[in-house]
Amino acid sequence: MALRGPKVWLWRWRPNPLKRRADRIEAWVLLAVWALAVLIGVSVGTAVSRTVEDALARERAAWRPLVGRLAERAPGTPAEGGATTRTDRVWARATWTAADGTSHSGQLRVPAGSPAGTPVTVWTDPEGGQVTRPMTPSQAHVRAGLLGGAAGLAAAAVPLAAGRALRNRLERHRIDQWATEWSRFGPMWGRTTG
Incomplete structure (x- = not known):
């Protein structure tokens, strides 16, 4: 388990002698991206x-509701007691007349076993085409x-995503700088006096 000190707010903008120019740029990029x-x-x-x-x-x-009529008997048998549930509804063809007098037809969900000519509600657009209920x-x-x-x-x-890509580029640049500095100073650590 790593030990951590207290969380320091706005640490990216606090003065620090070890902070490089790339660290300051990254801090502003992060703020701008968010x-x-x-x-x-x-x-x-x-x-x-x-x-x-x-x-x-x-x-x-x-969209307006119109009264249409079933063009055919709906498949299936009617539910007992007259109450229908969503599962008791089937597709059947209905016809209706739009406000401009044109005749239209389409498939509607109706109670199973409904006889031909049964009135049904059809939602239509201004041209009389069938639409779903709004x-x-x-x-x-x-x-x-x-x-x-x-x-x-x-x-x-x-x-x-763009900010993340920019931060990755800055990180690669930082690693390259470290490698350059390490190649200059690393060999000096191996020297001994005496």
Whole structure:
């Protein structure tokens, strides 16, 4: 187990006679990389979150439910007692008329065994095409937050990776300097007096 002393805050910026120019550069690079990562991550995350939430709000405003009719009997047998669960629903073809009077058809999830002509709710876009049910505002907020957070983390990883590459380069430069100095002074340690 290694013994460690108390943690010294901001040790990279404290005066030290052994600190080289490369150490000072590394300290500033590290500070700049973290500041840039936070700034880029927050900016990109916020922008993506707002964009997603605005797009989902436009969907909620534009998409409308229409009443359609089953074009065929739904496969399966109806559930007993009239109550259907998610597993009691099957795909069946339905038809509906859009607001502009055009006729459309598509597959919908309906209770098993529903007879042809049964009214069903169909969510449509402004052109009358079938779409999924739009997200509620709370669902949209959660999705926008998750996508914004993921985009922010991905964007913040770019300056962090670049900073890591720069630190590796500085480390190689430091090791080369040590090797040069060791080649000058190392042989002097082997000399003895006498």
